Amino acid sequence: MNKIINPAKSEWSQILQRPTQTIADIEETVTAIFDDIKRNGNDGVKRYTSIFDGVELDDLFVSEEEIKEAENQVSEELKKAIEVSKNNIYKFHAAQKTEKVLVETTAGVECWQEKRPIQKVGLYIPGGTAPLFSSVLMLAIPAQIAGCKEIVLSTPPNKQGKINPAIIYAAQQCGVTKIVKAGGIQAIAGLTFGTETIPQVYKIFGPGNQFVTVAKQLATKYGVAIDMPAGPSELLVVADDTANASFVASDLLSQAEHGTDSQVILVSTSKEKLNEVEKELEIQIEELSRKKIAKKAIKNSKLIFVETKEVALEMINEYGPEHFIVCTANDNFYVEGIENAGSVFIGNYTPESAGDYASGTNHTLPTNGYTKAYSGVNLDSFLKAISFQKISEEGIKNIGNAIEILAGAEGLDAHKNAVTLRLNKLK
Ligand SMILES: NC(=O)c1ccc[n+]([C@@H]2O[C@H](COP(=O)([O-])OP(=O)(O)OC[C@H]3O[C@@H](n4cnc5c(N)ncnc54)[C@H](O)[C@@H]3O)[C@@H](O)[C@H]2O)c1
Ligand SMILES: N[C@H](CO)Cc1c[nH]c[nH+]1
Numbered sequence: 001m002n003k004i005i006n007p008a009k010s011e012w013s014q015i016l017q018r019p020t021q022t023i024a025d026i027e028e029t030v031t032a033i034f035d036d037i038k039r040n041g042n043d044g045v046k047r048y049t050s051i052f053d054g055v056e057l058d059d060l061f062v063s064e065e066e067i068k069e070a071e072n073q074v075s076e077e078l079k080k081a082i083e084v085s086k087n088n089i090y091k092f093h094a095a096q097k098t099e100k101v102l103v104e105t106t107a108g109v110e111c112w113q114e115k116r117p118i119q120k121v122g123l124y125i126p127g128g129t130a131p132l133f134s135s136v137l138m139l140a141i142p143a144q145i146a147g148c149k150e151i152v153l154s155t156p157p158n159k160q161g162k163i164n165p166a167i168i169y170a171a172q173q174c175g176v177t178k179i180v181k182a183g184g185i186q187a188i189a190g191l192t193f194g195t196e197t198i199p200q201v202y203k204i205f206g207p208g209n210q211f212v213t214v215a216k217q218l219a220t221k222y223g224v225a226i227d228m229p230a231g232p233s234e235l236l237v238v239a240d241d242t243a244n245a246s247f248v249a250s251d252l253l254s255q256a257e258h259g260t261d262s263q264v265i266l267v268s269t270s271k272e273k274l275n276e277v278e279k280e281l282e283i284q285i286e287e288l289s290r291k292k293i294a295k296k297a298i299k300n301s302k303l304i305f306v307e308t309k310e311v312a313l314e315m316i317n318e319y320g321p322e323h324f325i326v327c328t329a330n331d332n333f334y335v336e337g338i339e340n341a342g343s344v345f346i347g348n349y350t351p352e353s354a355g356d357y358a359s360g361t362n363h364t365l366p367t368n369g370y371t372k373a374y375s376g377v378n379l380d381s382f383l384k385a386i387s388f389q390k391i392s393e394e395g396i397k398n399i400g401n402a403i404e405i406l407a408g409a410e411g412l413d414a415h416k417n418a419v420t421l422r423l424n425k426l427k
């Protein structure tokens with residue numbers, strides 16, 4: 001584990017740098033693959049699947065037979081756990097529905113806002129080193145509640161050209177309409193341009209490694225919307241003497257095991273707690289099946305001592321973690337003061353894994369400091385808000401003159417005329 005540091009404020013941005021590559025590092029590769037797939041469709045998707053995933057595919061889609069097989073392969077125990085997770089995610093996201101907002105802004109001028117689903121959405125489900133079927137629930141459940149019509153899922157196949165049965169099973173439980181066997185940049189390109197058989201979608205959702213994240217960002221150049229950049233996992237824990245060191249270490253490792261480019265950080269006002277957690281990390285990491293990955297990720301990680309909670313909070317807001325765990329005597333200080341975080345976990349008995357799987361909140365969250373401007377996935381991510389207005393004769397008389405003056409001042413005569421003609425008719 002890295003040694004405990006106490007950086008000066010001037011060093012924060014350098015110390016807190018993410019270990020991921022930037023758009024500039026990956027853009028050339030992504031652009032070349034996008035161009036190829038735009039021109040060559042399915043052949044291009046298959047070629048890059050062969051290069052990056054090591055498998056030659058005949059068919060890019062999960063078949064009816066594979067769907068039946070998956071249903072039989074998933075254990076009853078896992079099906080029940082998926083049901084618990086699904087129910088909680090459903091409850092939390094269904095509760096986010098909002099009523100139509102109607103306001104009579106001036107007598108005779110009615111304005112309202114209503115939400116409509118995005119018709120065609122693409123869900124990316126990571127599958128490089130672990131089949132994240134929990135991400136299927138996190139994306140397909142809100143898509144279904146929102147009323148999206150076409151829900152296309154894409155995920156990388158294994159070396160036998162198969163998709164993990166739990167991914168297929170979860171997709172069937174949540175209204176996914178098609179499952180494409182493609183991962184990484186080729187999956188995002190397929191959903192961006194559409195191919196002979198992959199539908200082109202209006203918005204792409206989902207987490208992924210740095211290649212997926214940069215590909216999603218570049219997809220926006222071609223007119224496709226994205227949920228947010230949701231890249232390699234991050235966790236920042238703030239802990240004082242009241243925290244349980246072994247719990248804190250287990251949480252840090254839970255995110256370190258995601259990928260070698262994950263980053264976990266512990267900030268504390270207690271040197272003793274930092275030392276205790278460091279020892280726990282060394283013990284617990286040896287027991288993990290993914291210790292090779294976790295050990296590499298831990299190299300990107302920091303144990304930071306700060307003198308006061310005020311300095312801790314300022315540093316945390318500067319970093320803007322994807323996940324933020326608060327385990328201190330004064331949790332409210334951090335809960336009320338946090339400005340930039342994807343999802344917040346409070347107290348010794350709220351592990352980050354709860355949000356990853358089953359509490360009900362969404363685990364598709366902004367990383368790499370994008371918490372400063374983006375929210376995690378929620379019901380609104382799958383909806384558009386459309387504004388409506390209806391103006392009566394009384395209404396146009398009330399606001400017409402103001403519109404004429406405003407349009408005249410902008411030098412836009414046609415705008416002004418559209419009101420003047422109506423006002424004249426009402427004289
Ligand atoms: N932010 C979030 O909300 C969130 C949620 C879950 C997971 N995650 C992150 O998702 C990631 C999952 O990563 P993963 O790799 O296991 O799966 P993945 O599905 O994201 O990526 C696998 C794909 O990457 C492509 N790829 C691999 N190496 C490449 C290379 N050198 N050049 C071009 N393409 C390449 C391959 O096509 C492969 O199919 C982890 O980093 C994890 O931390 C983030
Ligand atoms: N922690 C991940 C988001 O960064 C989500 C996840 C899925 N499965 C386990 N964890």
Ligand SMILES: [Zn+2]
Pocket residue numbers: 233254255258356
């Ligand atoms: Zn996780």
